[in-house]
Amino acid sequence: MPLVVMDYVWTQTETTLYINVPLKGTKAGKVDIVCTDDYLKVHFPPYLFEAFLFEPVDDDRIAVRVANGCAVITLPKRTNKVWEHLMISTDNKEKMEIRQRALLKYHEKLSSESISKAAKQQADNKYALETVIKLEKEERDSIQKIKDAEQEKTTQELAAWHFRQQQKAEQDVQLKLQSEKARSRQLRTETERQKCGPSDQEKMKLDQRSNSNAKSKKAQDELPPPRHRGNIQVTFTPRIFPTALRESRLPEEEEWLRKQAETWRNVDVDDLKDLKEEEGNPYWLKDKGDKCFATGDFLGAVNAYSLAIRLMGKIPALYSNRAACHLKLRNFHKAIEDSSQALDLLTPPVPANAAARVRAFVRRGSAFCELQAYPEGLQDFLAALKIDPNNEALLVDTQRIRDIIQGSAVNPASETE
Known part of the structure; x- marks a missing residue:
């Protein structure tokens, strides 16, 4: 009923x-x-x-x-x-x-x-088939035209090549005859010269050639010796940034260095002096923590995020990601504390940080639910749902908390940013 x-x-x-x-x-x-x-x-x-x-x-x-x-x-x-x-x-x-x-x-x-839809589908299929057949026929005709044109062009080129080869053969025969005639004349001339001896003009050319060879040999003997080799040392101005110095980016670099100096003034560097250069960069530490979280090394991720927070404690993602690690390690009170700190830094609430605020609310609400403080957890999930009302996972988790407000805890999934 x-x-x-x-x-x-x-x-x-x-x-x-x-x-x-x-x-x-x-x-x-x-x-x-x-x-x-x-x-x-x-x-x-x-x-x-x-x-x-x-x-x-x-x-x-x-x-x-x-x-x-x-x-x-x-x-x-x-x-x-x-x-x-x-x-x-x-x-x-x-x-x-x-x-x-x-x-x-x-x-x-x-x-x-259903009948009209089937008829329409059949008509559409028929029209599509006819269109495909028509397009294929047009494509075949176009390919055939291209083949015919290429075949005609190849035939013309082959006929022209045969004609050029024939002309070249005739020219080669004529050149061969001319070269044989010139060789025979040269042989007759040399024979006559050997019989009569060298002429005065030829003797003058031989003397000039010998004088020229003597002058070139003397000039080579007078060339100076090569210079001694050496090394030129080139040094560059030391820079903090790994890129080349550009005048247009100089104000931005100076502003970044000023902010870094202000941050380091607030950090006790005595116990951080043994760190490597990259380990003193909070953004490098955040990436390191993200990789540790992805591989399941949650304690390593907590250590990386904690050191990054000591160096620069104004990054909301560091607190939110450390809260996700504490959830995995079942340190629920610390997860609530870090999520609250992240929400305090994510002010004012603007569209640019909406996703980060949703993650922080979900992680704090999950920690409350694990501690069986379901009303507080429900408030956080409702706050996240107000920011992202179309989130299917949030809708499901919120409904589950409402359904088990007197039962066991909810553990929605949370990942790092």
Whole structure:
């Protein structure tokens, strides 16, 4: 026997009717809603809401929205006027007839919609297939045209190459004949020269060539010896930053050095003088703590975050991440303390630090729940949910705390930033 929902709310205008049905913790996927022109049913086991409408509505324009634990049904009226009541007053027999008629009409509507949807899907598939076939045919024709053009171009290039090769062969034959004729003339000339001896002009050329060789040899003998080698030492101005000095970035570097100096004035460096250079950087320590947390070394992560806080205690992420480590180590009081410190530093609340504030609230609320202080934990989760109302995990965890406010603790998951 279903439980009838009586705490529904309905409002109306002259054109539209609004019905708000609370779902009592039921998920949207488990709600069955049937609505026709004169009948409305909202079924979420074990609860049932039925409405035999006072006048008919336009069932083609009905809108249903399920969110935030309630179902809101918008029913456009067929006639523009204000109803006196939401439901008609009738006996059970007539209600049964209206219910059966409405369910039959609803199933017929679903069947027709399914048939029309299938027909539309088939038409779309047919159109898509025809379009693909057409595109493939056009692509094949285009490829064939490109092939024909390339084949014609290759044929022309091959004919031109054969013609050039033929011309080159003819030129080679002519050059070979000319070279043979020149060689034969040179042989005849040398033979005649050997018979007659060298001429006066040739003797003069030989003397000039010998004089030139003697001068070049003398010039080589007079060249100075090479210089002695040596090394030139180049030094650079020492810098704190690993990058090259740029005049445009000089004000930013000086501002950073000034802030670092102010921070170190507040730190007792006597017990930190043995640290390496990178271990004195709080941002390097934060990355080190994040890596330790990811590998399950929660004590190492706590040590890294604690040293970074000693060096620069104005970074909210250090406290929030250390709170996550304390949650893993079940140091719940320390987790509450670090989460509260992170929330104090995350002021003023702006959109830029919204995600960090959500994490801090969740971690503090988780610690409260582990200590069985469920009201305080619920307040923190509600504060986180107010910042991020669309977070599914927060909605689930908040509902669990409400459900077990008299039972065991909640342990929502938390990770480092």
